């Protein structure tokens with residue numbers, strides 16, 4: 577089973593109470609691919625500038641990640657800067673330099689069009705829709721978004737929502753989109769629009785999977801040091817979809833397990849800056865943590 581991801585490839589400058597990195601590898605597409613490729617081959621569609629150092633993604637090329645859909649634009653790679661507070665659940669965006677990402681217009685290579693699983697990372701919803709129009713009916717489509725698009729492109733966002741199977745977002749985004757602070761009411765409101773499931777992330781408080789008639793509560797895995805939360809959301813999505821790509825059906829139990837795999841992989845991401853922790857993460861180490869999680873949450 578192969579997975580298609582369309583999203584950002586970035587150079588991040590990140591400051592947290594534990595340190596700082598400049599122009600470190602980042603972007604939703606790469607965090608997602610690193611996590612998802614633990615389980616299945618991943619096809620990436622994105623754009624970098626002519627300044628991009630390809631040796632930074634060597635580790636992904638050596639795994640099952642295909643970059644035939646990567647375009648090199650004239651100009652600089654997308655750059656993002658963020659600073660986390662003492663409470664690492666809070667961050668300020670210091671700058672967003674779109675550069676070549678500004679005119680990103682995803683073209684899905686022919687040999688990617690039959691990817692069975694699709695992740696539409698946080699990009700302009702018009703482009704997300706464009707991607708869906710270029711591919712053959714996948715087995716499962718999952719989308720993400722951010723406040724910027726909720727405020728600026730609400731109608732487009734809602735029309736993509738009607739076309740996907742799973743919507744992953746955080747509780748603040750859900751509130752902004754639905755106008756209700758009650759997470760369950762908000763989630764049910766969105767499920768009526770079309771997606772079969774919503775995953776609502778609540779940072780250190782874990783996440784909730786909501787389907788038409790059920791909900792599943794997953795706490796976050798307790799890590800001793802959150803060095804850098806950047807990419808937690810995208811690697812959660814990568815673990816979620818990566819795990820589902822190994823399942824023979826998409827049902828309630830597998831969706832629940834996928835939420836746990838997403839949770840566990842995100843817990844590794846945040847233990848160090850950029851991809852330092854995630855990069856060489858073996859499947860067995862994920863399994864060990866899943867087992868520890870099982871022990872902590874069963875009664």
Ligand code: AMP
Pocket residue numbers: 584585586587588601602603604655656672698699805806807808809810811
């Ligand atoms: P997360 O921490 O999961 O929200 O994802 C952080 C990643 O998203 C960083 O590596 C950033 O480079 C990337 N990012 C930040 N802002 C944007 C944006 N406006 N569009 C696309 N990607 C972004």
